[in-house]
Amino acid sequence: MYIxxxxxxxxxxxxxxxxxxxxxxxxxxxxxxxxxGLVDNILSHSDHDYRTYNLLGGEPTLWKHFGELCTYIHxxxxxxxxxxxxxxxRTKRWWQTYAPTxxxxxxxxxxxxxxxxxxxxxxxxxxxxxxxxxxxxxxLMDIDNFDECATHFNVMLARLPGIRITPxxxxxxxxxxxxxxxxxxxxxxxxxxLVRAKANEQRISPIHKAIGNKxxxxxxxxxxxxxxxxxxxxxxxxxxxxxxEGWNCNIGLDMIxxxxxxxxxxxxxxxxxxxxxxxxxxxxxxxxxxxxxxxxASCFCGADIEVEKHAPK
Ligand code: SF4
Ligand code: SF4
Numbered sequence: 001m002y003i004x005x006x007x008x009x010x011x012x013x014x015x016x017x018x019x020x021x022x023x024x025x026x027x028x029x030x031x032x033x034x035x036x037g038l039v040d041n042i043l044s045h046s047d048h049d050y051r052t053y054n055l056l057g058g059e060p061t062l063w064k065h066f067g068e069l070c071t072y073i074h075x076x077x078x079x080x081x082x083x084x085x086x087x088x089x090r091t092k093r094w095w096q097t098y099a100p101t102x103x104x105x106x107x108x109x110x111x112x113x114x115x116x117x118x119x120x121x122x123x124x125x126x127x128x129x130x131x132x133x134x135x136x137x138x139x140l141m142d143i144d145n146f147d148e149c150a151t152h153f154n155v156m157l158a159r160l161p162g163i164r165i166t167p168x169x170x171x172x173x174x175x176x177x178x179x180x181x182x183x184x185x186x187x188x189x190x191x192x193x194l195v196r197a198k199a200n201e202q203r204i205s206p207i208h209k210a211i212g213n214k215x216x217x218x219x220x221x222x223x224x225x226x227x228x229x230x231x232x233x234x235x236x237x238x239x240x241x242x243x244x245e246g247w248n249c250n251i252g253l254d255m256i257x258x259x260x261x262x263x264x265x266x267x268x269x270x271x272x273x274x275x276x277x278x279x280x281x282x283x284x285x286x287x288x289x290x291x292x293x294x295x296x297a298s299c300f301c302g303a304d305i306e307v308e309k310h311a312p313k
Contacts, residue, residue, distance in 0.1 A: 001048040004056075004268050004303045005258040007035075007066070013087055014163040017129045017142065019174045022058060027260035030280050032065040036072055036259070043077055045287055050252065051077060054303065056085035060261070067098035074101040088125040090113065099129040108168075109139045109156075111149045119152040123159050124176075136164035141190070143170065143180040153193060159202050164201050167193045222247075224311035225256040233305040242305060244294045252276065252288035257303070266292060269301035273303040 003250040007030065020026075042051065053073055060066055061084070073080050081103045088107040099105065107122055115121040126135045137156060141149045149167070156165050167190060170180045182190075221230055222244070236242045252266030252274075261266065262280025265272065271292060277285040291310075299305050 001042070001046045001051045001265060002255040002307070003042060003051060003053050003258065004255065005038075005053060005059050006058070007060045007063060007258075008058045009260040010062060011087070012062055013059065014144075015110050015140075016144070016189055017140075017170055017173055017180075019176075021260070022174055023090060025058075026078075026148075026293065027061045027262075029065075030262060032068055034262070035065070035069050039076060039284055040254075041072055041279070041283060045285070047109050050079035050081060052081040054055050054083045054085065055173075058089050059089065060084060061090045061098075063092070067094075067101070070098060070101040072147070072197050078207055087114070090125075092124055092128050095128045096123055100132045102129070102132045102133045104268055105129050105136075106139050107135065107137045107215050109137055109152065110146050111142060116146070119155045119159075122152075123156060126156075126160055126163055130163060136166065138168045139165050141167050141180075141186075142168050143186070146182075146186055150189060150193075157300055161200060165211060167197070222309045222311075225313060233302045234267060236305060237300070242299045244299055244309050245297055246312055247261060247294045247309055248291035248310045248312060249294045250291050252292060253290075255303065256309045267301070267304045267307070269304055270294075270296050270299075 009021060009024045009027050010029065011018070014023065029312075055066075055070070057288070059230075063069075070084075072081055073082055082101060083104040083106065084102050085106045085108065087110060107125060109119070109122045111117060126137060129135050137160070139153050139156070140147055149226060153167055155167065156163075169190070172178045172180055221228065233242075249270065255267060256276065257265045257268040258279065262278040264276040264279060266274055266276060266287060266288060276287065279285075293312075294309070
């Protein structure tokens with residue numbers, strides 16, 4: 001099961017391309033008891049092989065109880081994957097204390113808002129966490145600071161062998177679906193950088209450590225009754241194969257999306273009018289009993305795409 005849990009809309013960075021849903025600061029934080037209650041509710045309901053808790057914000061590590069929540073999940077759910085999406089801004093000591101509970105840490109590096117406009121803090125966090133967690137870095141290639149972003153990318157590649165470092169195309173405004181207007185030279189840089197990033201992942205690293213048998217990388221499964229697909233969401237989008245209108249989709253069964261207000265929905269980006277509950281105001285969740293029939297022409301959200309789907313018989 002995949003729990004896409006946006007804990008809050010509070011962030012300590014103010015990136016120019018961000019949106020209010022991620023940094024507006026209107027919703028504040030849940031209480032620790034509310035958050036633990038949601039975990040308990042999920043555990044009493046889910047009989048999945050494992051559960052991935054994708055914890056994000058805003059900046060989730062700012063929450064004073066964030067480390068306690070990770071520890072709680074770690075202790076209470078025997079089959080958990082804790083995945084944290086962070087800007088990495090907390091101190092070395094904080095990461096030393098709490099990173100050991102996290103299976104996967106994705107650091108989103110924002111050049112213009114990171115400490116001293118330098119790659120050093122992010123490098124320190126990656127080196128601190130990598131012995132225990134699967135760390136990756138996504139550099140948001142801000143078109144207004146493109147060359148500086150490219151320099152940070154090069155420095156990180158040289159200093160962090162074996163770590164996945166990805167240059168990420170930015171939207172003009174987060175969630176708008178409209179890419180920043182990169183020049184042909186900049187787009188060519190992306191192609192070259194992705195090749196170099198792949199090579200870096202394959203370099204032998206003294207700080208790299210695999211994490212047991214945990215299913216860190218999710219793979220998409222779909223079946224039309226004849227053919228089965230086991231692939232990645234990126235492949236599907238690139239090959240224009242992300243269209244499932246009329247299919248039975250396991251959102252709500254194998255996935256929930258939790259919003260900063262506490263609202264629980266069956267998916268991150270579709271069926272937005274369907275509410276399963278609100279963990280900040282009630283302990284009741286109306287768990288769906290059957291798949292949803294897709295009513296969208298295309299499926300774009302990475303988390304949503306990876307939910308199991310079957311063509312109607
Ligand atoms: S770090 Fe992320 S959430 Fe925070 S302002 Fe930047 S883009 Fe928004
Ligand atoms: S758009 Fe929604 S219902 Fe349709 S396939 Fe994607 S996640 Fe499932």
